Amino acid sequence: MKKFLKAFTLAETLIALAIVGIIATLTIPNLIDGYNKKIYVANVQKVYNLFSDSGRKCMSDNNTDSLAETDMTELNGVGNFLKTYFKVVKDCGVYSDDKESCFADSYKDVDGTSAYTPALDYKYCVVINTGAVICMDSMSTDGDSNYHGYSNVIFDVNGKKAPNTKGRDLFAFEFYSDGKVSEGYNIQTKINNCNPEISDGGYAAGCFTQLIEHNWRMDY
Numbered sequence: 001m002k003k004f005l006k007a008f009t010l011a012e013t014l015i016a017l018a019i020v021g022i023i024a025t026l027t028i029p030n031l032i033d034g035y036n037k038k039i040y041v042a043n044v045q046k047v048y049n050l051f052s053d054s055g056r057k058c059m060s061d062n063n064t065d066s067l068a069e070t071d072m073t074e075l076n077g078v079g080n081f082l083k084t085y086f087k088v089v090k091d092c093g094v095y096s097d098d099k100e101s102c103f104a105d106s107y108k109d110v111d112g113t114s115a116y117t118p119a120l121d122y123k124y125c126v127v128i129n130t131g132a133v134i135c136m137d138s139m140s141t142d143g144d145s146n147y148h149g150y151s152n153v154i155f156d157v158n159g160k161k162a163p164n165t166k167g168r169d170l171f172a173f174e175f176y177s178d179g180k181v182s183e184g185y186n187i188q189t190k191i192n193n194c195n196p197e198i199s200d201g202g203y204a205a206g207c208f209t210q211l212i213e214h215n216w217r218m219d220y
Helices: 010-061 075-085 187-192 207-213
Strands: 088-094 124-128 133-136 150-156 170-176
Touching (some): 010 207, 075 124, 075 133, 170 207
Antiparallel strands (some): 124 133, 133 150
Protein backbone atom coordinates (compact mmCIF):
# COMPACT_ATOMS: atom_id res chain seq x y z
CA MET A 1 0.00 0.00 0.00
CA LYS A 2 1.34 3.33 -0.96
CA LYS A 3 1.83 5.90 1.74
CA PHE A 4 1.01 9.44 0.90
CA LEU A 5 2.74 12.37 2.56
CA LYS A 6 0.42 15.26 3.08
CA ALA A 7 2.19 18.53 2.35
CA PHE A 8 1.79 21.48 4.67
CA THR A 9 0.24 24.57 3.20
CA LEU A 10 2.13 27.85 3.37
CA ALA A 11 -0.33 29.15 5.96
CA GLU A 12 0.17 26.11 8.20
CA THR A 13 3.94 26.44 7.94
CA LEU A 14 3.83 30.12 8.89
CA ILE A 15 1.59 29.40 11.88
CA ALA A 16 3.95 26.66 13.08
CA LEU A 17 6.94 28.97 12.75
CA ALA A 18 5.11 31.69 14.64
CA ILE A 19 4.34 29.30 17.50
CA VAL A 20 7.97 28.17 17.64
CA GLY A 21 9.07 31.81 17.68
CA ILE A 22 6.76 32.66 20.57
CA ILE A 23 7.96 29.67 22.60
CA ALA A 24 11.59 30.61 21.93
CA THR A 25 10.93 34.22 22.96
CA LEU A 26 9.44 33.05 26.25
CA THR A 27 11.98 30.38 27.14
CA ILE A 28 15.38 31.46 25.80
CA PRO A 29 15.77 34.53 28.11
CA ASN A 30 15.00 32.35 31.13
CA LEU A 31 17.53 29.77 30.00
CA ILE A 32 20.20 32.44 29.52
CA ASP A 33 19.40 34.02 32.88
CA GLY A 34 19.62 30.63 34.61
CA TYR A 35 22.94 29.90 32.93
CA ASN A 36 24.39 33.29 33.91
CA LYS A 37 23.30 32.79 37.52
CA LYS A 38 25.17 29.49 37.66
CA ILE A 39 28.30 31.22 36.36
CA TYR A 40 28.00 33.99 38.97
CA VAL A 41 27.50 31.48 41.79
CA ALA A 42 30.48 29.38 40.68
CA ASN A 43 32.66 32.50 40.73
CA VAL A 44 31.39 33.51 44.19
CA GLN A 45 32.32 30.05 45.45
CA LYS A 46 35.83 30.50 44.01
CA VAL A 47 36.31 33.71 46.00
CA TYR A 48 34.88 32.06 49.12
CA ASN A 49 37.26 29.12 48.80
CA LEU A 50 40.23 31.38 48.10
CA PHE A 51 39.67 33.33 51.31
CA SER A 52 39.08 30.19 53.36
CA ASP A 53 42.28 28.57 52.06
CA SER A 54 44.42 31.71 52.22
CA GLY A 55 43.36 32.43 55.80
CA ARG A 56 44.58 29.03 56.95
CA LYS A 57 47.83 29.37 55.00
CA CYS A 58 48.51 32.84 56.37
CA MET A 59 47.98 31.73 59.97
CA SER A 60 50.19 28.70 59.40
CA ASP A 61 52.95 30.79 57.83
CA ASN A 62 52.82 33.25 60.72
CA ASN A 63 52.54 30.54 63.39
CA THR A 64 49.37 32.03 64.85
CA ASP A 65 45.70 31.18 65.18
CA SER A 66 44.58 34.75 64.56
CA LEU A 67 44.99 36.90 61.45
CA ALA A 68 44.68 39.90 63.77
CA GLU A 69 48.16 39.04 65.04
CA THR A 70 49.64 39.57 61.57
CA ASP A 71 50.28 42.83 59.70
CA MET A 72 46.74 42.63 58.26
CA THR A 73 45.69 45.16 60.90
CA GLU A 74 47.22 47.72 58.48
CA LEU A 75 46.10 48.37 54.89
CA ASN A 76 49.58 47.70 53.52
CA GLY A 77 49.46 44.36 55.35
CA VAL A 78 46.13 43.60 53.67
CA GLY A 79 47.79 44.35 50.34
CA ASN A 80 50.65 41.99 51.19
CA PHE A 81 48.15 39.29 52.17
CA LEU A 82 46.25 39.59 48.89
CA LYS A 83 49.39 39.66 46.76
CA THR A 84 50.91 36.72 48.64
CA TYR A 85 47.99 34.30 48.74
CA PHE A 86 46.00 35.32 45.65
CA LYS A 87 47.12 35.39 42.01
CA VAL A 88 46.94 39.15 41.56
CA VAL A 89 47.04 40.42 37.97
CA LYS A 90 46.46 44.07 38.83
CA ASP A 91 47.31 45.92 42.02
CA CYS A 92 44.80 48.76 42.40
CA GLY A 93 46.21 49.83 45.76
CA VAL A 94 44.30 51.74 48.41
CA TYR A 95 41.06 53.05 46.95
CA SER A 96 40.47 56.77 46.97
CA ASP A 97 38.17 59.13 45.09
CA ASP A 98 41.01 60.63 43.06
CA LYS A 99 42.29 57.27 41.83
CA GLU A 100 40.79 55.08 39.12
CA SER A 101 38.99 52.14 40.68
CA CYS A 102 39.08 48.59 39.43
CA PHE A 103 35.32 48.49 39.99
CA ALA A 104 32.63 49.69 37.62
CA ASP A 105 31.60 53.33 38.04
CA SER A 106 28.17 52.42 39.39
CA TYR A 107 25.98 49.44 40.19
CA LYS A 108 22.30 48.61 40.31
CA ASP A 109 20.51 47.46 43.41
CA VAL A 110 19.17 43.92 43.61
CA ASP A 111 15.86 45.12 42.13
CA GLY A 112 17.76 46.05 38.98
CA THR A 113 16.74 49.70 39.00
CA SER A 114 18.12 51.98 41.68
CA ALA A 115 21.71 53.21 41.56
CA TYR A 116 24.13 51.80 44.11
CA THR A 117 27.75 52.64 44.87
CA PRO A 118 29.77 50.17 46.96
CA ALA A 119 31.64 51.60 49.94
CA LEU A 120 35.26 51.21 48.84
CA ASP A 121 36.92 53.91 50.95
CA TYR A 122 39.85 52.77 53.10
CA LYS A 123 40.10 49.42 51.33
CA TYR A 124 42.95 47.75 49.45
CA CYS A 125 41.85 46.57 46.00
CA VAL A 126 43.25 44.03 43.55
CA VAL A 127 42.16 42.12 40.46
CA ILE A 128 42.90 38.39 40.55
CA ASN A 129 43.42 35.88 37.77
CA THR A 130 39.77 34.75 37.73
CA GLY A 131 38.74 38.29 36.72
CA ALA A 132 37.29 39.09 40.13
CA VAL A 133 38.10 42.44 41.73
CA ILE A 134 38.44 42.31 45.52
CA CYS A 135 38.57 45.16 48.03
CA MET A 136 39.10 44.65 51.75
CA ASP A 137 39.84 46.87 54.72
CA SER A 138 42.28 46.29 57.55
CA MET A 139 41.65 43.52 60.07
CA SER A 140 40.29 44.72 63.40
CA THR A 141 41.99 43.37 66.51
CA ASP A 142 40.58 40.49 68.55
CA GLY A 143 38.50 41.35 71.59
CA ASP A 144 37.58 38.96 74.37
CA SER A 145 37.06 35.24 73.84
CA ASN A 146 33.65 35.85 72.28
CA TYR A 147 34.85 38.35 69.71
CA HIS A 148 37.03 37.90 66.66
CA GLY A 149 38.57 40.67 64.62
CA TYR A 150 37.37 40.91 61.05
CA SER A 151 37.84 42.65 57.73
CA ASN A 152 35.05 43.83 55.43
CA VAL A 153 35.37 42.43 51.91
CA ILE A 154 33.55 43.67 48.81
CA PHE A 155 34.08 41.87 45.51
CA ASP A 156 32.80 41.81 41.94
CA VAL A 157 33.19 38.35 40.41
CA ASN A 158 33.78 39.69 36.89
CA GLY A 159 35.26 43.12 37.46
CA LYS A 160 33.84 45.96 35.41
CA LYS A 161 31.83 43.65 33.14
CA ALA A 162 28.01 43.63 33.23
CA PRO A 163 25.59 43.21 34.87
CA ASN A 164 27.16 45.31 37.67
CA THR A 165 24.32 44.48 40.02
CA LYS A 166 24.34 43.72 43.74
CA GLY A 167 23.52 40.07 44.31
CA ARG A 168 24.48 39.07 40.77
CA ASP A 169 28.16 39.90 40.36
CA LEU A 170 28.67 42.17 43.40
CA PHE A 171 28.83 40.73 46.93
CA ALA A 172 30.21 41.39 50.41
CA PHE A 173 31.15 39.42 53.50
CA GLU A 174 33.28 39.58 56.64
CA PHE A 175 36.60 37.78 56.76
CA TYR A 176 37.26 36.90 60.41
CA SER A 177 40.59 36.70 62.20
CA ASP A 178 40.09 32.97 62.75
CA GLY A 179 39.93 32.49 58.97
CA LYS A 180 36.17 32.05 58.71
CA VAL A 181 34.11 33.70 55.99
CA SER A 182 30.65 34.90 57.00
CA GLU A 183 28.32 37.87 57.23
CA GLY A 184 28.45 37.87 60.99
CA TYR A 185 25.97 39.92 62.94
CA ASN A 186 22.60 41.34 61.81
CA ILE A 187 22.13 38.48 59.36
CA GLN A 188 18.38 39.04 58.88
CA THR A 189 18.89 42.75 58.27
CA LYS A 190 21.50 41.95 55.67
CA ILE A 191 19.33 39.30 54.01
CA ASN A 192 16.61 41.94 53.70
CA ASN A 193 19.06 43.95 51.61
CA CYS A 194 18.95 41.09 49.11
CA ASN A 195 15.15 41.09 48.92
CA PRO A 196 13.93 43.28 46.04
CA GLU A 197 10.72 44.00 47.94
CA ILE A 198 12.55 45.23 51.05
CA SER A 199 15.96 46.48 49.93
CA ASP A 200 16.55 50.23 50.03
CA GLY A 201 19.84 50.15 48.14
CA GLY A 202 21.88 49.58 51.27
CA TYR A 203 25.14 47.80 50.62
CA ALA A 204 26.40 44.65 48.92
CA ALA A 205 25.39 42.34 51.73
CA GLY A 206 22.79 39.69 52.39
CA CYS A 207 22.96 37.97 49.02
CA PHE A 208 26.12 36.11 50.02
CA THR A 209 24.30 34.61 52.99
CA GLN A 210 21.31 33.85 50.79
CA LEU A 211 23.51 31.79 48.48
CA ILE A 212 24.96 29.76 51.34
CA GLU A 213 21.60 29.19 53.06
CA HIS A 214 20.06 28.12 49.74
CA ASN A 215 22.83 25.61 49.03
CA TRP A 216 24.57 27.93 46.53
CA ARG A 217 21.48 28.57 44.44
CA MET A 218 20.74 32.06 43.18
CA ASP A 219 16.97 31.73 43.51
CA TYR A 220 16.22 35.33 44.37
